[in-house]
Amino acid sequence: LHDALPICGSSSSAKVKKPNLVWFLTDDQDQLLGGSFPPSMAGTPMPKTKALMQDGGVSADNWYIHTPICSPSRAELLTGRYFHNVKATGGPTGGMHVNYTYVNDNTFAKNLQDEGYTVGMFGKYLNVMPETMPPGFDAWMANPGGQYVSPRFDTKNVADLGDWNMVDGSWHGEGNYSTAVIGNVSIAWIKKVAREGKPFMAYIGPKAAHEPFNPAPWYVDAWDPSWPEHEPRDENWNCSFESRHDHPGNVPIQPMITHGASRVITGIWRNRWRTLMSVDDLISDVIAAVDELGLSDSTYFFYSTDHGFQLGQLNIPFDKRHVYEWDTKIHLLGRGPGIKPGSTFANPGTQVDIAPTLLGLAGVDVPDHMDGKSIVPFILNSASKAVMESTRKHL
Numbered sequence: 001l002h003d004a005l006p007i008c009g010s011s012s013s014a015k016v017k018k019p020n021l022v023w024f025l026t027d028d029q030d031q032l033l034g035g036s037f038p039p040s041m042a043g044t045p046m047p048k049t050k051a052l053m054q055d056g057g058v059s060a061d062n063w064y065i066h067t068p069i070c071s072p073s074r075a076e077l078l079t080g081r082y083f084h085n086v087k088a089t090g091g092p093t094g095g096m097h098v099n100y101t102y103v104n105d106n107t108f109a110k111n112l113q114d115e116g117y118t119v120g121m122f123g124k125y126l127n128v129m130p131e132t133m134p135p136g137f138d139a140w141m142a143n144p145g146g147q148y149v150s151p152r153f154d155t156k157n158v159a160d161l162g163d164w165n166m167v168d169g170s171w172h173g174e175g176n177y178s179t180a181v182i183g184n185v186s187i188a189w190i191k192k193v194a195r196e197g198k199p200f201m202a203y204i205g206p207k208a209a210h211e212p213f214n215p216a217p218w219y220v221d222a223w224d225p226s227w228p229e230h231e232p233r234d235e236n237w238n239c240s241f242e243s244r245h246d247h248p249g250n251v252p253i254q255p256m257i258t259h260g261a262s263r264v265i266t267g268i269w270r271n272r273w274r275t276l277m278s279v280d281d282l283i284s285d286v287i288a289a290v291d292e293l294g295l296s297d298s299t300y301f302f303y304s305t306d307h308g309f310q311l312g313q314l315n316i317p318f319d320k321r322h323v324y325e326w327d328t329k330i331h332l333l334g335r336g337p338g339i340k341p342g343s344t345f346a347n348p349g350t351q352v353d354i355a356p357t358l359l360g361l362a363g364v365d366v367p368d369h370m371d372g373k374s375i376v377p378f379i380l381n382s383a384s385k386a387v388m389e390s391t392r393k394h395l
Helices: 047-054 070-079 100-105 108-114 178-194 259-292 351-361 385-390
Strands: 020-026 058-060 118-124 139-143 152-156 169-172 200-205 299-305 332-335 343-345
Touching: 020 259, 020 351, 047 259, 047 299, 047 332, 070 100, 070 108, 070 351, 108 118, 108 200, 108 351, 118 178, 139 178, 178 200, 178 259, 200 259, 259 299, 299 351
Parallel strands: 020 200, 020 299, 058 343, 118 139, 118 200
Antiparallel strands: 058 332, 139 152, 152 169, 299 332
């Protein structure tokens, strides 16, 4: 698919600079409960991101995660392969059944690096961390999620990015808020590598809005008066036993939600929004830094999450490990050259399609072993009608 993109390849002898890539990935961020700008809910904890990436770019109407739990989802994203192709078989079953050796050795970062990209990883990587920086990455400040306050990161090649006293090995951000740290170091790295002239790819993964739902100290009491008073409560919220007895697993055994439990759920929902306010700052600040560098016309930004979430639906206080829409339907926003502001596309897809999409935009051949398919024809104005018609219309 990338052969059809003039920004990524040319029939002339002149060399076309490959675009920069920035990937934002949150954790546990819902799409159906208001965390990702659904039209059915007033207000958003991320107004700057909405303006920059939804109003200023493209959004997917039907984007899903294949496996709604952290490490399997991220493993699929990094490799462009469905879970049965990255699943551990035999031996211990810890670490959410992921074959971490395979995943670490086969990320899309390696494909980008092989084609001249400088690649940096900042934030949450996988729940089980590698002992050393995996092949494909040039800079590494990563953890398995860690803590919101005073986070710890494994580090490599980030010591010169600012006055944070980082050294290769590990770093403890005593008293710091993780989303702010990830954003600051990401921006410092982008500014550094931009001066080198090579195309770069920044993978930026804040912990929010994962439990324990700790907002930044400066947002701990924030709540806009225009925002809803509590989480969405449709017919599946605190529903009777009779209405859910045909559901599988632990759904039928959930008791009714008490008044006390409902207050806890609402508190969780509010703090999730508050954690996302810091993500809003991070995304807007990164885009502003790229703009100040004069690179906005040659940089693609994408923003999504590893899966959705539920809060009280089917009487489950909070969780994500189910195949309901709350857990599997997620947002995907994109911004960059050739992407029409305020556009949408209805073609369904999953995070497995992200790796081939990024490679396609970079003009890098998509390996045969990847299961995903590029969505470039659905998001770029320059994609020809013939290419769009030749691409799959369904999963």
